[in-house]
Amino acid sequence: MIRFPYGNSDFHSIRTKNMLYLDRTHLISALEQAGQQLLFLRPRRFGKSLLLSTLVNYYDIKLAEEFDSLFGDLAIGKNPTEERNQYLILRWDFSKVSAQGSLEDIKNSLFNHLNAHVEGFIQKYQELLRFPVHIRDEDALASFQSLTNAIQGSGQQLYLLIDAYDNFANEVLVSDPHNSRRYQALLEGEGILKSLFKIIKASASEGKLTRVFITGVSPVVMSDMTSGYNVAKNIYLNPRFNALCGLTQAELESSVTQVLEDCQQTEGYATILETLRLFYNGYRFCTDIKQPCVYNPTLVFYFLQHYQEFCSAPEQLLDSNLSMDANKIRYIADLPGGQSLIAHILDEQQALGVTSLEDRFGVESLRDIPRDQRFMGSLLYYFGVLTITGRSAIGELELNAPNLVIRGLYLEELKRKLLPNTQDSDTMQAAAKAFYQYADLQPLVEFIETRYFAALDNRDYRWSNELTVKTAFLTLLFNDTYYIMDSESALKRRYCDLVMIVRPNMRQYALLDFILEFKYLTLKELQLTAEQVRTHSREVTQQLPAVQAALANATQQLQEYRTILVNKYQEPQRLRCIAVVALGFERLVWEEVRVFDS
Structure with missing residues (x-):
């Protein structure tokens, strides 16, 4: 059986305990050639810590005798570089630095972390150091300088690896987006984080520090340090390193095959691959759209x-370890124009277009020009909740949500913004359950008319069309425990507005499949006022010629879509086709389309 390293980012443990390791060591030589000080960005839980652990084990002078056992059967083991096992290793992990409390509290947490690792370093390499290292509890920066002096004086080379360099600074920023004073105090002037990186920069220029490798999520913190550390080479958009972290299609297929063999199942291979593709794939980490997308490894390991x-899929497809990504979306949503941006992202037919990804911007940029799509879209890209899906006719990069798990996070945030009241949430969930089981749309429609539409802020919505209506249904009905929910699904080069297909492992329950097609009529088209629409009964408005024409148009489309889906899933009795017409934001009328079974 495959031993999946879920939650394990320790290379030595993975290799010695015969766990699954996705070999990226062929890129170590390319990393050496890329530069002496490198900055590598990827979203949370994408394998950055394991990458650092791999480098630690490859370069650590104390692990030379274990090289063959750790790397012998890997790509780099067959063709090692001259720098293998040549360094003393110092590794910091800023995700362990607390962002809570005052600036003094944060500083103390950082100093404790730095000093603890300096102490561990001394214990590990003391026989290689000819000079003492002085640890100062009140000034860990001085401790680090004493360490680099001792290393240089001992004729040794130091490799510094920093994991999650921006973690605690980002937490400070995101925890209070309307007051960035604490964040700026860490990074401006003689801020403690800026001071630390100034010393790292100086140590490298003085030859006391040979190599530096830094990982993080976004370039915001690095940009805000400006001259504090402006010497790192950014490699996170380099096509060569697109798959340095992540899971490739070939690796996924091999693992799925093995898991099915372990379960002694001869069927289900294609279904599992399709589920994993829809929910966990879609990440491209360079602007070369020819580079294949990769899967989120943490989520794939969780599933497999x-x-x-x-021998069955998990009910919850969003691993709780990834739920922190919702905070990043919330940060953007709470900025001016953020809600409108999220609504745009949920429109698959109109990708978010940017001329290029911004890679040098700070918190001031986000505050001063928050409505700039390039800045906002770039930040969401670095957070891993947007990805590059193509280029437009004029060469702009097209950004979209990478998969259904991330789309669900956007929908949850939109729901939170529009319906903060707990009672509304309970009412909405009851209406959704009635629809899932009985195709009863009445409770849901009444909720949308009276609560959802009333919560819309015209300043935050550029659309007054069927997209707004579709987003309402998608937001309120999204449930990845029950459904694979795909908006604008491709069906033989045609597109239907919303498809809800019961997940394979849930098809044993009394849940229905749905296709919904939406049409929008303005009050001007209807030659009616909002008051007139509200006073007419639903039955009367449904008989209006314009409404009948819209329903007929939707019915024709649904007939075509239904044939395709019935042929695919072979369960015509489960499938319901529903046409929905919105009369402005005042009234919804609908009709279940009775078409032939095939």
Whole structure:
């Protein structure tokens, strides 16, 4: 059986315990050639810590005798570089630095972390150091300088690796987006984080520090340090390193095959691959759209480990370890124009277009020009909740949500903004359940008319069309425990507005499949006022010629879509086709389309 390293980012442990390791060591030589001080960005839980651990084990002078056992059967083991096992290693992990409390509290947490690792370094390499290292509890920056002096004086080379360099600074920023004073105090002037990186920069220029490798999520913190550390080479958009972290299609297929063999299942391969593609794939980390997308490894291991144990898919497709990504979306949503941006992202037919990804911007940029799509879209890209899907006719990069898990996070945030009241949430969930089981749209429609539409802020919505209506239904009905929900699904080069297909592992329950087609009529088209629409009964408005024409148009489209889906899933009795017409934002009328079974 495959031993999936879910939650394990320790290279030595993974290799010695015969766990699955995705070999990226062929890129170590390319990393050496890329530069002496490198900055590599990827979203949370994408394998950055394991990458650093791999480098630690490859370069650590104390692990030379274990090289063959750790790397012998890997790509780099067959063709090692001259720098293998040539360094003393110092590694910091800023995700362990607390962002809570005052600036003094944060500084103390950082100093404690730095000093603890300096102490560990001394214990590990003391026989290689000819000079003492002085640790100062009140000034960890001085401790680090004493360490680099001792290393240089001992004729040794130091490799510094910093994991999650921006973690605690980002937490400070995101925790209070309307007051960035604490954040700026860390990074401006003689701020403690800026001071630390100034010393790192100086140590490298003085030859006390040979190599530096830094990982993080976004370039915001690095940009805000300006001259504090402006010597790192950014490699995070380099096509060569697109798959340095992540899971490739070939690796995924091999793992799925093995898991099915472990479960002694001869069917289900294509279904599992399609589920994983829809929910976990879609990440491209360079502007070369010819580079294939990669999968989120943490989510894939979460899924496959569960499948291996129970021979069925997990009910919850969003691993709780990734739920922190919702905070990043919330940060953007709370900025001016953020809600409108999220609504745009949920429109698959109109990708978010940017001329290029911004890679040098700070918090001031976000505050001063928050409505700039390039800045906002770039930040969401670095957070891993947007990805590059193509280029427009004029060469702009097209950004979209990478998969259904991330789309669900956007929808949850939109729901939170529009319906903060707990009672509304309970009412909405009851209406959604009635629809899932019985195709009863009445409770949901009444909720949308009276609560959802009333919550819309015209300043935040550029659309007054069927997209707004579709987004309402998608937001309120999205449930990845029950459904694969795809908006604008491709069906033989045609597109239907919303498809809800019961997940394979849930098809044993009394849940229905749905296709919904939406049409929008303005009050001007209807030659009616909002008051007139509200006073007419639903039955009367449904008989209006314009409404009948819209329903007929939707019915024709649904007939075509239904044939395709019935042929695919072979369950015509489960599938419901519903046409929905919006009369402005005042009234919804609908009709279940009875078409032939095939």
